[in-house]
Amino acid sequence: MSKGYSFLDQISDAKETWRIRVRICRMWKAVNKRSGNNFISLDMIFIDEKKNLMHAIVRKNVFQKFSTILREGGTFIISNFKVIVTNKGYRPVSNDLNIIFLLTTSVKECNEESELIPMHAFEFATYDCINNRLNDNSYLTDIIGKLTAVGPIEQVHFHNGSTNIRNLQILLPEDKELQISLWDESAETITENDFKEDEGPYIIIVTSTTVKAFKGKLNLNTTSATKVYVNLDITEVFELIDRYKVVEDEYDNVVRSIPARDKKPKSESELILQTTMSLAEIKALEWVEGVKERFFTCYADIVNIETEFGWNYISCQLCKRKVKQQNNMFWCNSCNSESQFPMPSYKLQIQVKDHTGTASFVLFDKDAEKIIQKTAMELSSKNQEPNKVPQEIQSLLGKSYTFQIKVDDYNVKEGWKVYTVTSVFKSESNKHLGNVVADNIQIKPSETLFSHDETIANDSIATSDIKLLTSLKDVTDDNLIDDVFGNTQLKDLTKKRTSKQTSNNTGSSQNKKKK
Numbered sequence: 001m002s003k004g005y006s007f008l009d010q011i012s013d014a015k016e017t018w019r020i021r022v023r024i025c026r027m028w029k030a031v032n033k034r035s036g037n038n039f040i041s042l043d044m045i046f047i048d049e050k051k052n053l054m055h056a057i058v059r060k061n062v063f064q065k066f067s068t069i070l071r072e073g074g075t076f077i078i079s080n081f082k083v084i085v086t087n088k089g090y091r092p093v094s095n096d097l098n099i100i101f102l103l104t105t106s107v108k109e110c111n112e113e114s115e116l117i118p119m120h121a122f123e124f125a126t127y128d129c130i131n132n133r134l135n136d137n138s139y140l141t142d143i144i145g146k147l148t149a150v151g152p153i154e155q156v157h158f159h160n161g162s163t164n165i166r167n168l169q170i171l172l173p174e175d176k177e178l179q180i181s182l183w184d185e186s187a188e189t190i191t192e193n194d195f196k197e198d199e200g201p202y203i204i205i206v207t208s209t210t211v212k213a214f215k216g217k218l219n220l221n222t223t224s225a226t227k228v229y230v231n232l233d234i235t236e237v238f239e240l241i242d243r244y245k246v247v248e249d250e251y252d253n254v255v256r257s258i259p260a261r262d263k264k265p266k267s268e269s270e271l272i273l274q275t276t277m278s279l280a281e282i283k284a285l286e287w288v289e290g291v292k293e294r295f296f297t298c299y300a301d302i303v304n305i306e307t308e309f310g311w312n313y314i315s316c317q318l319c320k321r322k323v324k325q326q327n328n329m330f331w332c333n334s335c336n337s338e339s340q341f342p343m344p345s346y347k348l349q350i351q352v353k354d355h356t357g358t359a360s361f362v363l364f365d366k367d368a369e370k371i372i373q374k375t376a377m378e379l380s381s382k383n384q385e386p387n388k389v390p391q392e393i394q395s396l397l398g399k400s401y402t403f404q405i406k407v408d409d410y411n412v413k414e415g416w417k418v419y420t421v422t423s424v425f426k427s428e429s430n431k432h433l434g435n436v437v438a439d440n441i442q443i444k445p446s447e448t449l450f451s452h453d454e455t456i457a458n459d460s461i462a463t464s465d466i467k468l469l470t471s472l473k474d475v476t477d478d479n480l481i482d483d484v485f486g487n488t489q490l491k492d493l494t495k496k497r498t499s500k501q502t503s504n505n506t507g508s509s510q511n512k513k514k515k
Protein backbone atom coordinates (compact mmCIF):
# COMPACT_ATOMS: atom_id res chain seq x y z
CA MET A 1 0.00 0.00 0.00
CA SER A 2 1.23 3.51 -0.77
CA LYS A 3 -0.45 6.71 0.51
CA GLY A 4 -3.53 4.77 1.50
CA TYR A 5 -4.02 3.09 -1.88
CA SER A 6 -3.80 -0.59 -2.65
CA PHE A 7 -2.11 -1.82 -5.78
CA LEU A 8 -4.15 -3.98 -8.10
CA ASP A 9 -2.11 -7.05 -7.22
CA GLN A 10 -3.02 -6.58 -3.55
CA ILE A 11 -6.80 -6.53 -3.81
CA SER A 12 -9.05 -9.60 -3.61
CA ASP A 13 -12.70 -10.56 -3.40
CA ALA A 14 -12.46 -10.65 0.43
CA LYS A 15 -13.96 -7.18 0.95
CA GLU A 16 -15.52 -4.19 -0.83
CA THR A 17 -13.73 -1.34 0.95
CA TRP A 18 -10.63 -1.16 -1.25
CA ARG A 19 -9.21 2.17 -2.32
CA ILE A 20 -7.14 2.29 -5.51
CA ARG A 21 -5.50 4.93 -7.69
CA VAL A 22 -5.52 3.87 -11.32
CA ARG A 23 -5.54 5.11 -14.88
CA ILE A 24 -8.18 3.99 -17.36
CA CYS A 25 -5.86 2.90 -20.15
CA ARG A 26 -8.62 1.46 -22.33
CA MET A 27 -12.38 1.94 -22.27
CA TRP A 28 -15.16 0.60 -24.52
CA LYS A 29 -18.87 0.00 -24.58
CA ALA A 30 -20.08 -3.58 -24.68
CA VAL A 31 -23.27 -3.74 -26.75
CA ASN A 32 -25.56 -6.54 -27.82
CA LYS A 33 -25.27 -6.50 -31.58
CA ARG A 34 -28.04 -9.05 -31.90
CA SER A 35 -30.68 -6.77 -30.45
CA GLY A 36 -30.20 -3.34 -31.96
CA ASN A 37 -26.81 -2.58 -30.37
CA ASN A 38 -28.34 -2.52 -26.89
CA PHE A 39 -25.91 -1.25 -24.29
CA ILE A 40 -24.71 -3.87 -21.79
CA SER A 41 -21.89 -2.26 -19.84
CA LEU A 42 -19.03 0.21 -19.88
CA ASP A 43 -15.81 -1.78 -19.71
CA MET A 44 -12.35 -0.54 -18.81
CA ILE A 45 -8.80 -1.73 -18.29
CA PHE A 46 -7.29 -0.22 -15.14
CA ILE A 47 -3.54 0.19 -14.79
CA ASP A 48 -1.65 1.11 -11.61
CA GLU A 49 1.85 2.47 -10.83
CA LYS A 50 3.27 -1.04 -10.92
CA LYS A 51 1.80 -1.70 -14.38
CA ASN A 52 -0.71 -4.20 -12.97
CA LEU A 53 -3.81 -4.51 -15.16
CA MET A 54 -7.41 -5.30 -14.22
CA HIS A 55 -10.72 -5.43 -16.09
CA ALA A 56 -13.37 -3.13 -14.54
CA ILE A 57 -17.06 -3.11 -15.42
CA VAL A 58 -19.78 -0.46 -15.01
CA ARG A 59 -23.00 -2.33 -15.64
CA LYS A 60 -26.01 -0.73 -17.27
CA ASN A 61 -27.92 -0.39 -13.98
CA VAL A 62 -25.31 1.94 -12.43
CA PHE A 63 -23.99 3.50 -15.65
CA GLN A 64 -25.84 6.80 -15.23
CA LYS A 65 -23.96 7.59 -12.02
CA PHE A 66 -20.48 7.24 -13.59
CA SER A 67 -21.00 8.06 -17.26
CA THR A 68 -19.79 11.66 -17.13
CA ILE A 69 -16.73 11.30 -14.90
CA LEU A 70 -14.98 8.23 -16.33
CA ARG A 71 -12.79 8.85 -19.37
CA GLU A 72 -10.07 6.94 -21.18
CA GLY A 73 -6.58 8.13 -20.21
CA GLY A 74 -7.68 9.79 -16.94
CA THR A 75 -6.43 8.83 -13.46
CA PHE A 76 -8.91 8.27 -10.66
CA ILE A 77 -9.13 7.41 -7.00
CA ILE A 78 -11.77 4.72 -6.73
CA SER A 79 -13.11 3.10 -3.56
CA ASN A 80 -15.88 0.80 -2.36
CA PHE A 81 -16.34 -1.56 -5.26
CA LYS A 82 -16.98 -5.24 -5.61
CA VAL A 83 -14.18 -7.60 -6.66
CA ILE A 84 -15.16 -10.87 -8.30
CA VAL A 85 -13.23 -13.84 -9.60
CA THR A 86 -14.33 -14.46 -13.17
CA ASN A 87 -14.17 -17.59 -15.26
CA LYS A 88 -16.11 -16.15 -18.17
CA GLY A 89 -14.72 -16.26 -21.67
CA TYR A 90 -13.31 -13.29 -23.57
CA ARG A 91 -11.19 -11.96 -20.70
CA PRO A 92 -9.23 -8.93 -21.99
CA VAL A 93 -6.38 -9.33 -19.47
CA SER A 94 -4.84 -12.37 -17.78
CA ASN A 95 -5.87 -11.15 -14.32
CA ASP A 96 -8.96 -13.19 -13.41
CA LEU A 97 -10.28 -10.58 -10.95
CA ASN A 98 -12.88 -8.05 -12.13
CA ILE A 99 -13.82 -4.79 -10.47
CA ILE A 100 -17.59 -4.22 -10.48
CA PHE A 101 -18.88 -0.69 -9.89
CA LEU A 102 -21.69 -0.35 -7.31
CA LEU A 103 -24.04 2.55 -6.59
CA THR A 104 -21.94 3.07 -3.44
CA THR A 105 -18.66 3.21 -5.39
CA SER A 106 -16.82 6.52 -5.14
CA VAL A 107 -14.83 7.91 -8.09
CA LYS A 108 -12.68 11.04 -7.99
CA GLU A 109 -10.44 12.25 -10.81
CA CYS A 110 -6.95 12.93 -9.49
CA ASN A 111 -4.22 14.27 -11.76
CA GLU A 112 -1.66 14.87 -9.03
CA GLU A 113 1.42 12.69 -9.69
CA SER A 114 -0.54 10.97 -12.45
CA GLU A 115 2.71 10.69 -14.45
CA LEU A 116 3.67 7.87 -12.06
CA ILE A 117 1.04 5.69 -13.68
CA PRO A 118 1.88 4.52 -17.22
CA MET A 119 -0.47 5.52 -20.06
CA HIS A 120 -0.52 2.02 -21.51
CA ALA A 121 0.32 -1.58 -20.85
CA PHE A 122 -0.40 -4.67 -22.91
CA GLU A 123 -0.02 -8.41 -22.64
CA PHE A 124 1.47 -9.17 -26.04
CA ALA A 125 1.05 -12.78 -27.05
CA THR A 126 3.88 -14.79 -28.56
CA TYR A 127 3.25 -16.77 -31.74
CA ASP A 128 3.03 -20.01 -29.74
CA CYS A 129 0.51 -18.49 -27.38
CA ILE A 130 -1.60 -17.28 -30.34
CA ASN A 131 -1.44 -20.76 -31.84
CA ASN A 132 -2.60 -22.32 -28.56
CA ARG A 133 -5.57 -19.97 -28.43
CA LEU A 134 -6.99 -21.08 -31.79
CA ASN A 135 -10.79 -21.27 -31.34
CA ASP A 136 -10.30 -20.97 -27.57
CA ASN A 137 -11.84 -17.71 -26.42
CA SER A 138 -11.03 -17.84 -22.71
CA TYR A 139 -8.70 -14.86 -23.12
CA LEU A 140 -8.57 -12.13 -25.73
CA THR A 141 -5.23 -11.61 -27.43
CA ASP A 142 -3.08 -8.44 -27.70
CA ILE A 143 -0.45 -8.37 -30.44
CA ILE A 144 2.36 -6.11 -31.59
CA GLY A 145 4.17 -6.29 -34.92
CA LYS A 146 5.32 -4.52 -38.04
CA LEU A 147 2.48 -3.72 -40.40
CA THR A 148 3.29 -5.28 -43.78
CA ALA A 149 0.02 -4.99 -45.72
CA VAL A 150 -3.36 -3.27 -45.54
CA GLY A 151 -6.53 -4.25 -47.40
CA PRO A 152 -9.51 -2.12 -48.43
CA ILE A 153 -12.72 -1.88 -46.42
CA GLU A 154 -15.07 -4.59 -47.67
CA GLN A 155 -18.70 -5.19 -46.87
CA VAL A 156 -19.67 -8.57 -45.51
CA HIS A 157 -23.33 -9.55 -45.68
CA PHE A 158 -25.10 -11.77 -43.20
CA HIS A 159 -28.68 -12.82 -42.55
CA ASN A 160 -30.00 -9.49 -41.30
CA GLY A 161 -27.56 -6.84 -42.38
CA SER A 162 -23.97 -6.19 -43.32
CA THR A 163 -20.81 -4.89 -41.75
CA ASN A 164 -17.33 -3.72 -42.65
CA ILE A 165 -14.11 -5.66 -42.56
CA ARG A 166 -10.54 -4.59 -43.31
CA ASN A 167 -7.74 -7.15 -43.44
CA LEU A 168 -4.16 -6.52 -42.35
CA GLN A 169 -0.96 -8.47 -42.38
CA ILE A 170 1.65 -8.03 -39.71
CA LEU A 171 5.06 -9.45 -38.95
CA LEU A 172 5.34 -10.59 -35.34
CA PRO A 173 8.62 -9.94 -33.45
CA GLU A 174 9.36 -13.68 -33.99
CA ASP A 175 9.32 -13.01 -37.78
CA LYS A 176 6.04 -14.88 -38.30
CA GLU A 177 3.37 -13.33 -40.52
CA LEU A 178 -0.18 -13.12 -39.24
CA GLN A 179 -3.49 -11.98 -40.70
CA ILE A 180 -5.78 -9.67 -38.74
CA SER A 181 -9.38 -8.80 -39.62
CA LEU A 182 -10.60 -5.46 -38.33
CA TRP A 183 -14.41 -5.64 -38.02
CA ASP A 184 -17.05 -2.92 -37.68
CA GLU A 185 -15.71 0.36 -36.30
CA SER A 186 -12.21 -1.11 -35.99
CA ALA A 187 -12.05 -1.22 -39.81
CA GLU A 188 -12.14 2.58 -39.83
CA THR A 189 -9.37 3.13 -37.27
CA ILE A 190 -6.77 3.19 -40.06
CA THR A 191 -6.86 3.87 -43.81
CA GLU A 192 -4.74 2.76 -46.74
CA ASN A 193 -3.34 6.31 -47.01
CA ASP A 194 -1.95 6.43 -43.46
CA PHE A 195 1.25 4.67 -44.47
CA LYS A 196 3.74 6.69 -46.54
CA GLU A 197 6.25 4.75 -48.62
CA ASP A 198 9.38 6.25 -47.12
CA GLU A 199 8.28 6.80 -43.53
CA GLY A 200 8.08 3.26 -42.18
CA PRO A 201 8.39 1.05 -40.29
CA TYR A 202 4.88 1.17 -38.89
CA ILE A 203 4.51 -0.78 -35.66
CA ILE A 204 0.92 -1.71 -34.97
CA ILE A 205 -0.74 -2.84 -31.74
CA VAL A 206 -4.15 -4.53 -31.86
CA THR A 207 -5.73 -5.48 -28.53
CA SER A 208 -8.42 -7.95 -27.45
CA THR A 209 -8.69 -10.14 -30.54
CA THR A 210 -9.97 -13.69 -30.96
CA VAL A 211 -7.92 -16.34 -32.76
CA LYS A 212 -9.53 -18.19 -35.67
CA ALA A 213 -8.23 -19.89 -38.80
CA PHE A 214 -8.78 -18.61 -42.33
CA LYS A 215 -7.55 -20.53 -45.37
CA GLY A 216 -5.38 -22.68 -43.13
CA LYS A 217 -3.65 -19.73 -41.49
CA LEU A 218 -4.14 -18.14 -38.10
CA ASN A 219 -6.39 -15.10 -38.35
CA LEU A 220 -7.05 -12.64 -35.53
CA ASN A 221 -10.44 -10.92 -35.29
CA THR A 222 -11.26 -7.72 -33.46
CA THR A 223 -13.99 -7.51 -30.80
CA SER A 224 -15.81 -4.53 -29.30
CA ALA A 225 -12.95 -4.37 -26.75
CA THR A 226 -10.33 -3.87 -29.47
CA LYS A 227 -8.09 -0.79 -29.71
CA VAL A 228 -5.70 -0.20 -32.60
CA TYR A 229 -2.52 1.87 -32.14
CA VAL A 230 0.12 2.75 -34.74
CA ASN A 231 3.64 3.78 -33.59
CA LEU A 232 2.46 4.30 -30.02
CA ASP A 233 4.82 6.01 -27.59
CA ILE A 234 5.97 2.94 -25.63
CA THR A 235 9.24 1.04 -25.22
CA GLU A 236 8.11 -2.09 -27.06
CA VAL A 237 7.30 0.01 -30.14
CA PHE A 238 10.61 1.93 -30.02
CA GLU A 239 12.51 -1.36 -29.86
CA LEU A 240 10.81 -2.67 -32.98
CA ILE A 241 11.27 0.62 -34.86
CA ASP A 242 15.00 0.44 -34.05
CA ARG A 243 15.14 -3.13 -35.25
CA TYR A 244 13.42 -2.46 -38.57
CA LYS A 245 14.53 1.09 -39.42
CA VAL A 246 17.82 -0.01 -41.00
CA VAL A 247 16.69 -1.74 -44.17
CA GLU A 248 18.50 -3.89 -46.70
CA ASP A 249 15.96 -3.12 -49.39
CA GLU A 250 14.29 0.28 -49.66
CA TYR A 251 10.92 -1.47 -49.92
CA ASP A 252 11.32 -3.50 -46.71
CA ASN A 253 9.16 -1.11 -44.72
CA VAL A 254 6.61 -0.30 -47.42
CA VAL A 255 3.09 -1.31 -46.41
CA ARG A 256 1.68 -3.28 -49.34
CA SER A 257 -1.98 -3.32 -50.30
CA ILE A 258 -4.07 -6.48 -50.05
CA PRO A 259 -6.63 -7.13 -52.81
CA ALA A 260 -10.28 -7.54 -51.80
CA ARG A 261 -10.81 -10.99 -50.33
CA ASP A 262 -14.45 -11.68 -50.98
CA LYS A 263 -15.54 -12.89 -54.39
CA LYS A 264 -18.37 -15.19 -53.38
CA PRO A 265 -21.95 -14.19 -54.33
CA LYS A 266 -23.67 -12.55 -51.38
CA SER A 267 -27.34 -13.01 -52.19
CA GLU A 268 -29.68 -15.02 -54.33
CA SER A 269 -30.34 -11.97 -56.51
CA GLU A 270 -26.62 -11.55 -57.15
CA LEU A 271 -26.38 -15.21 -58.10
CA ILE A 272 -29.30 -15.00 -60.53
CA LEU A 273 -27.48 -12.22 -62.44
CA GLN A 274 -24.77 -14.73 -63.30
CA THR A 275 -25.03 -17.28 -66.11
CA THR A 276 -28.05 -19.46 -65.41
CA MET A 277 -28.35 -22.90 -67.00
CA SER A 278 -30.60 -25.92 -66.84
CA LEU A 279 -29.21 -29.23 -65.58
CA ALA A 280 -29.34 -30.65 -69.11
CA GLU A 281 -27.29 -27.72 -70.42
CA ILE A 282 -24.75 -28.13 -67.63
CA LYS A 283 -24.34 -31.85 -68.30
CA ALA A 284 -23.87 -31.17 -72.02
CA LEU A 285 -20.97 -28.75 -71.48
CA GLU A 286 -17.82 -29.66 -73.35
CA TRP A 287 -14.19 -29.17 -72.47
CA VAL A 288 -12.75 -25.85 -73.60
CA GLU A 289 -9.00 -25.58 -73.96
CA GLY A 290 -7.40 -23.16 -71.52
CA VAL A 291 -10.49 -22.91 -69.29
CA LYS A 292 -9.82 -24.59 -65.96
CA GLU A 293 -13.15 -23.95 -64.29
CA ARG A 294 -16.46 -22.22 -64.98
CA PHE A 295 -19.28 -21.24 -62.66
CA PHE A 296 -22.99 -21.50 -63.43
CA THR A 297 -26.21 -20.85 -61.60
CA CYS A 298 -29.16 -23.23 -61.66
CA TYR A 299 -32.48 -23.68 -59.86
CA ALA A 300 -33.25 -27.20 -58.72
CA ASP A 301 -35.07 -29.26 -56.13
CA ILE A 302 -33.33 -31.78 -53.91
CA VAL A 303 -34.87 -35.16 -54.73
CA ASN A 304 -32.43 -37.57 -53.10
CA ILE A 305 -29.69 -37.67 -50.48
CA GLU A 306 -26.91 -39.84 -51.88
CA THR A 307 -25.45 -41.08 -48.62
CA GLU A 308 -23.62 -44.18 -49.77
CA PHE A 309 -20.39 -42.34 -48.94
CA GLY A 310 -21.65 -40.91 -45.65
CA TRP A 311 -22.44 -37.28 -45.08
CA ASN A 312 -19.38 -36.01 -43.28
CA TYR A 313 -15.66 -36.48 -42.80
CA ILE A 314 -13.22 -35.73 -40.01
CA SER A 315 -11.41 -32.51 -40.75
CA CYS A 316 -8.49 -30.53 -39.41
CA GLN A 317 -9.79 -27.56 -37.39
CA LEU A 318 -7.15 -25.34 -38.96
CA CYS A 319 -7.22 -26.09 -42.70
CA LYS A 320 -10.52 -28.05 -42.92
CA ARG A 321 -8.87 -30.82 -44.93
CA LYS A 322 -9.37 -34.48 -44.12
CA VAL A 323 -7.32 -35.87 -41.24
CA LYS A 324 -5.98 -39.42 -40.89
CA GLN A 325 -6.39 -41.48 -37.75
CA GLN A 326 -3.01 -42.84 -36.69
CA ASN A 327 -2.78 -44.82 -33.47
CA ASN A 328 -4.48 -42.57 -30.94
CA MET A 329 -4.18 -39.30 -32.76
CA PHE A 330 -5.35 -37.51 -35.87
CA TRP A 331 -2.78 -36.39 -38.41
CA CYS A 332 -3.22 -33.56 -40.92
CA ASN A 333 -1.05 -34.08 -43.99
CA SER A 334 -1.72 -30.57 -45.18
CA CYS A 335 -0.56 -28.91 -41.94
CA ASN A 336 2.04 -31.65 -41.47
CA SER A 337 1.13 -31.85 -37.80
CA GLU A 338 -1.16 -33.54 -35.34
CA SER A 339 -4.68 -32.20 -35.50
CA GLN A 340 -5.47 -31.27 -31.90
CA PHE A 341 -9.19 -30.71 -32.26
CA PRO A 342 -10.40 -32.61 -35.31
CA MET A 343 -14.07 -32.06 -36.07
CA PRO A 344 -16.66 -33.39 -38.49
CA SER A 345 -17.27 -31.36 -41.65
CA TYR A 346 -20.03 -31.90 -44.17
CA LYS A 347 -19.48 -33.63 -47.48
CA LEU A 348 -23.01 -34.17 -48.60
CA GLN A 349 -23.88 -35.58 -52.00
CA ILE A 350 -27.38 -34.85 -53.26
CA GLN A 351 -29.42 -35.56 -56.36
CA VAL A 352 -31.19 -32.52 -57.75
CA LYS A 353 -33.86 -32.19 -60.39
CA ASP A 354 -35.17 -29.45 -62.65
CA HIS A 355 -37.50 -29.51 -65.67
CA THR A 356 -34.71 -30.93 -67.88
CA GLY A 357 -33.49 -33.83 -65.74
CA THR A 358 -31.40 -34.73 -62.71
CA ALA A 359 -27.77 -34.29 -61.62
CA SER A 360 -25.55 -35.03 -58.61
CA PHE A 361 -24.13 -32.16 -56.58
CA VAL A 362 -21.75 -32.25 -53.63
CA LEU A 363 -22.00 -29.67 -50.86
CA PHE A 364 -19.03 -29.03 -48.61
CA ASP A 365 -19.07 -27.87 -45.05
CA LYS A 366 -20.31 -24.29 -44.89
CA ASP A 367 -22.71 -24.51 -47.82
CA ALA A 368 -24.27 -27.66 -46.36
CA GLU A 369 -24.37 -26.01 -42.93
CA LYS A 370 -26.18 -23.05 -44.45
CA ILE A 371 -29.12 -25.10 -45.73
CA ILE A 372 -29.19 -27.61 -42.85
CA GLN A 373 -28.82 -24.78 -40.32
CA LYS A 374 -26.73 -26.90 -38.00
CA THR A 375 -23.01 -27.57 -38.01
CA ALA A 376 -21.76 -31.06 -38.86
CA MET A 377 -20.46 -31.20 -35.28
CA GLU A 378 -23.91 -30.46 -33.86
CA LEU A 379 -25.56 -33.08 -36.05
CA SER A 380 -23.07 -35.85 -35.37
CA SER A 381 -23.06 -35.25 -31.62
CA LYS A 382 -26.84 -35.48 -31.31
CA ASN A 383 -27.19 -38.25 -33.88
CA GLN A 384 -27.67 -41.35 -31.74
CA GLU A 385 -27.75 -43.78 -34.67
CA PRO A 386 -24.59 -43.16 -36.68
CA ASN A 387 -25.75 -45.33 -39.57
CA LYS A 388 -28.88 -43.30 -40.12
CA VAL A 389 -29.01 -40.01 -41.92
CA PRO A 390 -30.08 -37.31 -39.44
CA GLN A 391 -33.60 -35.97 -39.78
CA GLU A 392 -32.23 -32.48 -40.49
CA ILE A 393 -30.60 -33.79 -43.67
CA GLN A 394 -33.59 -35.88 -44.71
CA SER A 395 -35.81 -32.84 -44.42
CA LEU A 396 -33.91 -31.19 -47.30
CA LEU A 397 -35.84 -33.48 -49.65
CA GLY A 398 -38.26 -31.61 -51.87
CA LYS A 399 -36.80 -28.18 -51.10
CA SER A 400 -35.83 -25.77 -53.87
CA TYR A 401 -32.54 -23.89 -53.99
CA THR A 402 -30.57 -21.61 -56.24
CA PHE A 403 -27.17 -23.25 -56.62
CA GLN A 404 -23.92 -21.94 -57.96
CA ILE A 405 -21.82 -24.85 -59.17
CA LYS A 406 -18.31 -25.21 -60.44
CA VAL A 407 -17.68 -27.04 -63.71
CA ASP A 408 -14.03 -28.01 -64.11
CA ASP A 409 -11.73 -30.50 -65.87
CA TYR A 410 -12.87 -33.12 -63.40
CA ASN A 411 -16.32 -32.90 -64.99
CA VAL A 412 -15.77 -32.01 -68.64
CA LYS A 413 -12.46 -33.79 -69.27
CA GLU A 414 -12.47 -36.78 -66.93
CA GLY A 415 -16.21 -37.28 -67.15
CA TRP A 416 -17.16 -37.12 -63.46
CA LYS A 417 -20.83 -36.30 -63.14
CA VAL A 418 -20.76 -34.89 -59.61
CA TYR A 419 -20.63 -31.10 -59.57
CA THR A 420 -19.27 -29.13 -56.63
CA VAL A 421 -21.62 -26.53 -55.17
CA THR A 422 -19.79 -23.25 -54.55
CA SER A 423 -22.73 -21.25 -53.24
CA VAL A 424 -26.35 -21.94 -52.34
CA PHE A 425 -29.41 -19.87 -51.47
CA LYS A 426 -32.93 -20.90 -50.57
CA SER A 427 -34.97 -20.35 -53.71
CA GLU A 428 -37.56 -17.61 -53.33
CA SER A 429 -39.68 -19.08 -56.13
CA ASN A 430 -41.90 -21.71 -54.53
CA LYS A 431 -42.32 -24.55 -56.95
CA HIS A 432 -42.93 -28.08 -55.84
CA LEU A 433 -42.37 -31.41 -57.45
CA GLY A 434 -45.20 -33.16 -55.67
CA ASN A 435 -44.35 -36.45 -54.05
CA VAL A 436 -40.65 -36.90 -53.62
CA VAL A 437 -39.50 -40.48 -53.38
CA ALA A 438 -36.38 -41.12 -51.37
CA ASP A 439 -35.16 -44.69 -51.25
CA ASN A 440 -31.52 -44.14 -50.51
CA ILE A 441 -31.30 -42.48 -47.13
CA GLN A 442 -30.00 -45.39 -45.08
CA ILE A 443 -26.25 -45.89 -44.77
CA LYS A 444 -25.14 -49.50 -44.83
CA PRO A 445 -23.60 -50.24 -41.40
CA SER A 446 -20.41 -51.63 -42.95
CA GLU A 447 -19.80 -48.52 -45.02
CA THR A 448 -17.02 -46.19 -44.08
CA LEU A 449 -16.48 -42.68 -45.34
CA PHE A 450 -14.95 -42.26 -48.77
CA SER A 451 -14.82 -45.99 -49.37
CA HIS A 452 -15.33 -45.25 -53.07
CA ASP A 453 -11.93 -43.67 -53.31
CA GLU A 454 -9.00 -46.04 -53.03
CA THR A 455 -6.45 -43.35 -52.40
CA ILE A 456 -8.01 -42.43 -49.09
CA ALA A 457 -9.98 -45.55 -48.24
CA ASN A 458 -7.27 -46.88 -45.94
CA ASP A 459 -7.56 -44.04 -43.50
CA SER A 460 -11.29 -43.65 -43.63
CA ILE A 461 -13.12 -43.20 -40.36
CA ALA A 462 -16.45 -44.78 -39.54
CA THR A 463 -19.27 -42.40 -38.83
CA SER A 464 -19.63 -43.97 -35.40
CA ASP A 465 -16.18 -42.66 -34.47
CA ILE A 466 -17.41 -39.14 -34.86
CA LYS A 467 -19.28 -39.31 -31.60
CA LEU A 468 -16.00 -39.79 -29.78
CA LEU A 469 -14.74 -36.56 -31.23
CA THR A 470 -17.43 -34.40 -29.78
CA SER A 471 -15.98 -34.88 -26.34
CA LEU A 472 -12.64 -33.55 -27.50
CA LYS A 473 -13.71 -29.97 -27.67
CA ASP A 474 -16.89 -28.01 -27.43
CA VAL A 475 -16.76 -25.88 -30.52
CA THR A 476 -19.89 -23.98 -29.63
CA ASP A 477 -17.94 -21.96 -27.04
CA ASP A 478 -18.68 -18.94 -29.17
CA ASN A 479 -22.08 -18.67 -27.51
CA LEU A 480 -20.30 -17.34 -24.47
CA ILE A 481 -19.48 -14.18 -26.33
CA ASP A 482 -23.01 -12.93 -25.71
CA ASP A 483 -22.25 -12.79 -22.02
CA VAL A 484 -19.46 -10.32 -22.42
CA PHE A 485 -19.77 -8.42 -25.65
CA GLY A 486 -23.11 -9.45 -27.08
CA ASN A 487 -21.14 -10.15 -30.18
CA THR A 488 -23.29 -12.72 -31.90
CA GLN A 489 -22.88 -10.77 -35.07
CA LEU A 490 -19.16 -11.27 -34.99
CA LYS A 491 -19.69 -14.97 -34.52
CA ASP A 492 -21.99 -15.15 -37.53
CA LEU A 493 -19.53 -13.22 -39.61
CA THR A 494 -16.72 -15.46 -38.63
CA LYS A 495 -18.80 -18.37 -39.82
CA LYS A 496 -19.45 -16.58 -43.10
CA ARG A 497 -15.84 -16.05 -43.77
CA THR A 498 -15.05 -19.61 -42.94
CA SER A 499 -17.51 -20.65 -45.60
CA LYS A 500 -15.34 -19.07 -48.26
CA GLN A 501 -12.38 -20.81 -46.82
CA THR A 502 -14.12 -24.15 -46.94
CA SER A 503 -15.17 -24.03 -50.54
CA ASN A 504 -11.71 -22.95 -51.60
CA ASN A 505 -9.93 -25.58 -49.59
CA THR A 506 -12.13 -28.45 -50.47
CA GLY A 507 -11.80 -27.40 -54.07
CA SER A 508 -8.07 -27.69 -53.97
CA SER A 509 -8.04 -30.91 -51.99
CA GLN A 510 -10.30 -32.35 -54.62
CA ASN A 511 -7.86 -31.27 -57.29
CA LYS A 512 -5.15 -33.14 -55.48
CA LYS A 513 -7.28 -36.22 -55.31
CA LYS A 514 -7.74 -36.22 -59.05
CA LYS A 515 -4.06 -36.53 -59.80
Ligand SMILES: [Zn+2]
Pocket residue numbers: 316317318319320321332333334335336
Ligand atom coordinates in the same frame (compact mmCIF):
# COMPACT_ATOMS: atom_id res chain seq x y z
ZN1 LIG B 1 -4.66 -29.02 -41.35
